[in-house]
Amino acid sequence: MPKTQLTPTETKNMMLQVADAIIEAEPILTDADRALGDGDHGVGMERGMNAIKEKLGASEYTSVGKVFMDVGMAMMSSMGGASGAVFGTLFRAGGKSIKDSESLTAKDLAELITSGTQSVMDRGGAKPGDKTMIDALDPAATAAQEAADQPLNEAITAVAAAGEAGRDASKAMIATMGRAKTLGEKSIGHPDAGAVSIAIILNTMKNFINN
């Protein structure tokens, strides 16, 4: 049954499901990163997801923000690389912005994604259009803000769709950040691997909240 908000325990279970979805998608992420980078994104994400499963599996939560903060900390301390820093920052800073929330509403979702995205941009210097995960996150944040007054299940559906559209839009962009930037125009035609991960994360959240 679609959920209009989530308890901390449901939020934890959702993120455990996200971890499994990313682990399953490892070959897809590896191939996406091989086209533009050195192909280590899938393995790095898999390592981060295993750390999340270990951390969340052993914890009980009363705050939904704390679930996301632990997701961020687990990723940052286990993954390394650019992915560890940016995904860690995304969830840590996003989670911190809703650390007092006892249930995850559409408003919290908007705050989570908006704060997290801003912190990633501050840390790494990427802007929309640079062909990074920001190109999936930024439209997702906008969609989340627009849907902040709706039930969570409707909001996440719009957010996941915006993330997917952002991932697809990244195909046409020229990479200007990270290792892919030396490819210049050769980067056109492939989506950014980080944006692919974001789309999978948001879609898995959507499926969890709508089932």
Added chain:
Amino acid sequence: MSELKKLINDPLKVADELVEGLIDAYNGDCISVGQRSLALKNIPEGKVALLVGGGSGHEPIYHGLVGKNLADGAACGDIFAAPPPGIVFEATEAVDQGKGVLYLYGNYAGDVMNFDIGAELAEDEDIDVRTVLICDDVASAPPTEKQNRRGVAGLVPIVKLVGAASQTANSLEELETAAKKACLMTRSIGVSMSPGSIPATGKPTFDIDPDKIGLGMGIHGEPGVGEIPMTTTDELVPQMLDYLFKDFEADEDVDALGEGDEIILFVNSLGATTMMECLIALRKAKQILSERGIKVYDVIVGPLVTCQEMTGISFSFTKLDDELKTYWNLSCQSVCYTKLEGHQGA
């Protein structure tokens, strides 16, 4: 292509196990620190510390450059991935002797973010940190944007010079200034003929036509900026060195390389290219430099900055002045690079 015969254990434990082995290779000169760092055993009290680091899988760098008159410690990441902030912090605490720590590492987005977060953690503990980024790959950005260049093989002569400078530096600022000079004076250009592989997946890091050479290839196997047909050493080396000569000429921050100048010449193999091939390339480079009247003060040659079984070579020039020469003349010892007392190539 036949399956690679990779002699490893659990593919996900490769980085941890190689660092364990590296500490064994130091045989008592280095200690293991925290999750995956190493530090020199007896760092003099009050010394300005030098910390290097980056992704594993490029051995013998970066962590193999911890040693006498070289780096004091290294923060080691997973294969081709920057070390997480916690590891950077643990290494920083281990090498700090109260005079601050200089971070010296290759310019990659992941390394910059993780080392920056590590530096913030260190500053919370009142440890002064400064950062100098190695940006020596001339193929990765024009001279006007050289702060955006990748760090490649030039890190070996750079860490050698800065390690020597750190023995006598009175302050973190002084060491930072010396490091900036060593970086400014060092330029590299690389090529690759075939990819390395990621140990955890066994997959090649990129694809390249068997008849082509990737020009400007990065040490992580990032595709190059252009492809040229496969050729001979004597055809390829002049093209590569031209990039370096032209870069010194085009960059307003340095003088062009000319007659009477002295350089350190580093011919690096990216892994599978043999010493035989490096020596043939070195021979051609030396001829070209001699014709231009440029003196080779010392030579480094061999597979020091590698990417698994990637084939390819790179050339690095470090232009010397009296200050850098003084640093170069100091002997040093590590798993990656050792220079004997009084030795000086010419």
